[in-house]
Amino acid sequence: MTSLIRRKIVQGLGAAASVGPFSIGSVLAQKNEIVIGAAQPITGVFSFAGVAMNNGLNDFCQWKNSKGGVQGRNLRYVAEDSGFKLDQGVAIFKKIMASEKPNFFYGDSTQWVKAVTQDAVASNHVMTSSTSLATVVADVKQVPQNIVPGPTYPRLHEILMEYIARTSRSGPKPNIAYVYADTEFGRDGIPGGKARAEKLGLPIVAEIVTKQSGIDVAPEVAKLRRAKPDIVIFQGYILAPMPEFVRQLREAGLNPQIMGTAWGLDKPAYDALGALGVRLTGASMYRYGHETDGPMINEMRTYLAKARPDVKNISPFYISSWLSGMIFAEIADRCLKAKKELTLPNMQAALSTMKEWDTGGVTGLLADVSQHQIPAGRIYSYDPDKKTMEPASGWIKV
Amino acid sequence: MRTGVFHETFAAEERLWDSPTARTWMLTFTALLFTMPAWGSDYVLAMACIIGIHVIATLGLNLTTGNAGLISLAHAAFLGVGCYTVAFLGRHGVPFYIALPAAGALAAALGVVVGLPSLRVKGIYLAIATIAAHFILTFVFREWESVTGGVPGTAIPRANLFGFEFRGDRRNFYLIFGCAFILALAARNLARTHIGRAFVAVRDRDFSAEILGVNLMRTKLLAFALGAFYAGTAGGLLGYFYGNITPDYFLLTLSVFYLAAIIVGGLGSVLGSVLGALFMTFVPEALRLFAQASSDRFPGVAGLLLPMQQAVFGILIIAFLIFEPHGLAAIWARVRRTFHLWPFRT
Numbered sequence: 193m194t195s196l197i198r199r200k201i202v203q204g205l206g207a208a209a210s211v212g213p214f215s216i217g218s219v220l221a222q223k224n225e226i227v228i229g230a231a232q233p234i235t236g237v238f239s240f241a242g243v244a245m246n247n248g249l250n251d252f253c254q255w256k257n258s259k260g261g262v263q264g265r266n267l268r269y270v271a272e273d274s275g276f277k278l279d280q281g282v283a284i285f286k287k288i289m290a291s292e293k294p295n296f297f298y299g300d301s302t303q304w305v306k307a308v309t310q311d312a313v314a315s316n317h318v319m320t321s322s323t324s325l326a327t328v329v330a331d332v333k334q335v336p337q338n339i340v341p342g343p344t345y346p347r348l349h350e351i352l353m354e355y356i357a358r359t360s361r362s363g364p365k366p367n368i369a370y371v372y373a374d375t376e377f378g379r380d381g382i383p384g385g386k387a388r389a390e391k392l393g394l395p396i397v398a399e400i401v402t403k404q405s406g407i408d409v410a411p412e413v414a415k416l417r418r419a420k421p422d423i424v425i426f427q428g429y430i431l432a433p434m435p436e437f438v439r440q441l442r443e444a445g446l447n448p449q450i451m452g453t454a455w456g457l458d459k460p461a462y463d464a465l466g467a468l469g470v471r472l473t474g475a476s477m478y479r480y481g482h483e484t485d486g487p488m489i490n491e492m493r494t495y496l497a498k499a500r501p502d503v504k505n506i507s508p509f510y511i512s513s514w515l516s517g518m519i520f521a522e523i524a525d526r527c528l529k530a531k532k533e534l535t536l537p538n539m540q541a542a543l544s545t546m547k548e549w550d551t552g553g554v555t556g557l558l559a560d561v562s563q564h565q566i567p568a569g570r571i572y573s574y575d576p577d578k579k580t581m582e583p584a585s586g587w588i589k590v
Numbered sequence: 591m592r593t594g595v596f597h598e599t600f601a602a603e604e605r606l607w608d609s610p611t612a613r614t615w616m617l618t619f620t621a622l623l624f625t626m627p628a629w630g631s632d633y634v635l636a637m638a639c640i641i642g643i644h645v646i647a648t649l650g651l652n653l654t655t656g657n658a659g660l661i662s663l664a665h666a667a668f669l670g671v672g673c674y675t676v677a678f679l680g681r682h683g684v685p686f687y688i689a690l691p692a693a694g695a696l697a698a699a700l701g702v703v704v705g706l707p708s709l710r711v712k713g714i715y716l717a718i719a720t721i722a723a724h725f726i727l728t729f730v731f732r733e734w735e736s737v738t739g740g741v742p743g744t745a746i747p748r749a750n751l752f753g754f755e756f757r758g759d760r761r762n763f764y765l766i767f768g769c770a771f772i773l774a775l776a777a778r779n780l781a782r783t784h785i786g787r788a789f790v791a792v793r794d795r796d797f798s799a800e801i802l803g804v805n806l807m808r809t810k811l812l813a814f815a816l817g818a819f820y821a822g823t824a825g826g827l828l829g830y831f832y833g834n835i836t837p838d839y840f841l842l843t844l845s846v847f848y849l850a851a852i853i854v855g856g857l858g859s860v861l862g863s864v865l866g867a868l869f870m871t872f873v874p875e876a877l878r879l880f881a882q883a884s885s886d887r888f889p890g891v892a893g894l895l896l897p898m899q900q901a902v903f904g905i906l907i908i909a910f911l912i913f914e915p916h917g918l919a920a921i922w923a924r925v926r927r928t929f930h931l932w933p934f935r936t
Contacts, residue, residue: 235900273878275900278839279640280875282832286759287633306743306834314758328742374732376741376836 225266226524228253229294231284231304233276238300241509245323246271248510249298252517255495262521263528274300282307294318295534296520298513302326302376305338312337316536321516323509325454326380330565337536340565341516342477346384348453350590351475351569353385356423357392369398369421378428381453397421407433413440425451431460438468449473459505462574462581473573473584478554480581481506486553515554519561522549556587604782623767627760635759637875639831642766643824644867648851649777649860650820656857658813659793660708664720666844667727668697668818672825673835674731674738677746686749690826697822698815705814709807724842731837743836746829756830766827773820778860789813854910856919865918874903
């Protein structure tokens with residue numbers, strides 16, 4: 193019986209193995225469609241964001257097609273699960289590049305963008321984007337095919353420092369402490385923020401680097417206790433360890449303003465901190481999904497209500513990938529209008545003309561994407577009555 | 591050992607491929623492998639390159655852990671050392687045929703340092719000591735920005751052989767599998783030398799080995815050095831393959847991946863290393879593709895099947911440990927024995 197089971201397992205593995213990589217993908221891109229490939233982290237440690245990213249880009253393609261597509265061409269979305277593993281993500285890129293010849297590709301990380309750059313540039317027919325707001329993937333010379341769907345992390349921190357400086361004009365300059373994770377998401381924005389703080393005369397009184405997770409907060413809180421900051425800026429965390437920091441700071445008799453940026457301002461963070469009585473404040477690159485003054489956000493909400501009625505909150509990851517889809521579609525639209533093929537140089541040229549592009553209110557100002565990023569953001573603050581993040585400033589361009 | 595095989599000389603017993611059938615199969619396999627760039631799709635080649643790199647690294651860990659019985663959880667860090675070495679040397683114009691062996695050599699030198707605790711401790715204590723080495727090295731990867739590029743990582747110039755650039759997977763394939771083939775052959779040969787036998791003696795009972803005349807210090811450090819050399823070479827090839835690398839690749843989970851590969855494949859076996867690396871890379875991919883294909887036909891089950899693949903992969907590994915603790919290599923040996931009786935009697 194045991195050997196029978198073993199044989200069955202081996203046979204099953206063999207069958208699964210033979211089906212997989214040699215199976216032919218779907219047909220190559222048809223002339224009347226534009227293919228957007230994606231390696232999305234639908235499973236794995238980043239799945240909490242990956243599912244929303246996958247839904248966002250998929251829904252944008254469906255929505256756009258329902259509006260007539262791009263110059264009469266439909267968008268076709270081809271995505272596979274990367275599991276947030278580089279090997280898997282790169283293999284998916286190569287697979288979809290070979291079988292579908294996509295013009296646009298969405299990936300799951302900074303690492304992914306860097307790893308596919310040489311192949312993407314060599315292919316001469318694909319532009320990429322991802323959830324990453326890291327500086328290295330916004331470098332037009334090193335990563336010429338990539339578009340960052342927002343400002344980079346340093347720019348978000350510059351926006352935050354501008355806000356702090358503007359709101360503290362009349363009084364003394366507040367003491368600021370940085371607490372950030374020892375990851376690229378955590379570290380990338382800090383030098384930019386510190387440089388802008390120095391320029392604006394804002395004192396950084398403490399700088400604490402922690403692991404991403406499994407942190408013993410107590411010794412770090414002791415450091416903060418000595419520094420007595422008025423503002424603590426967290427960077428590189430989605431939720432933990434921010435609530436624990438707040439609890440222990442309170443116990444230590446400190447009640448600083450808690451700030452953050454980007455993904456650290458999502459619902460899990462502001463709900464958890466709101467429950468502790470914290471009015472989380474921070475720099476966001478997009479409008480929130482509940483806001484009604486952005487026509488594209490309204491479209492997004494309407495579409496979601498119809499297509500995914502179970503989704504009650506529009507995550508910034510969903511908005512980010514939807515915006516990447518919008519940028520892809522706009523590039524294709526400009527190329528096709530000019531009767532140019534969707535080659536990398538033509539698409540780069542089209543992108544360079546997007547200096548005052550209307551995102552439909554996803555970002556506040558007319559977006560300048562010509563430098564492969566959108567260098568603007570806005571400060572939001574938690575409203576305990578509405579239990580949502582509400583605008584605390586106008587849109588700030590840096 | 592196969593039934594019905596009688597060796598009349600020691601040399602006959604020591605041959606790598608001991609029958610015409612084995613030699614024919616090996617030749618066929620090698621021919622198929624090295625013509626893969628002509629018939630494989632881009633995806634198949636990309637996966638093959640990744641598997642080739644993992645095979646080299648797994649071979650290295652199998653020498654240290656499988657053959658010599660010394661647990662190492664610093665293998666991913668050794669890969670990182672190799673990768674950053676080729677990146678640094680490449681930026682300074684050193685050609686790849688010098689940079690790649692140098693990557694292996696530097697990793698081997700560090701392997702000796704990391705292996706020093708093995709002279710005093712073994713088992714779980716040695717594992718902890720190597721974990722410490724892993725964290726020290728990964729800290730260096732993140733902080734030594736002028737060499738490693740820090741957290742954002744660094745670019746690695748393409749390998750270039752007298753003007754022939756290894757651009758794209760079809761060319762990288764030959765670089766990776768050329769190295770894999772040579773290193774696998776070297777590992778197989780090593781097992782037949784006094785060094786290989788000393789490794790096994792140390793693994794089975796180090797006191798007895800010392801009484802028999804095996805120099806424990808030299809043997810243990812050599813096992814670490816060789817394992818790290820393989821990992822460094824694999825890391826260098828990884829750099830050439832991706833062209834860009836960040837420290838996030840060399841996590842502790844990668845070391846665990848290789849440890850799982852040698853256990854699933856078969857400890858102390860070259861074939862086990864190859865099969866283990868293949869299993870660990872290919873089965874999750876096959877499960878993912880299967881889940882994806884099923885999801886296309888039955889959209890309702892997509893949300894269930896995709897997360898399930900990790901659980902299925904875990905169950906497969908546990909099943910191997912229970913039903914076949916000697917790994918895939920033992921299954922292959924059984925298959926060979928069966929076929930040797932019929933129809934391929936030699």
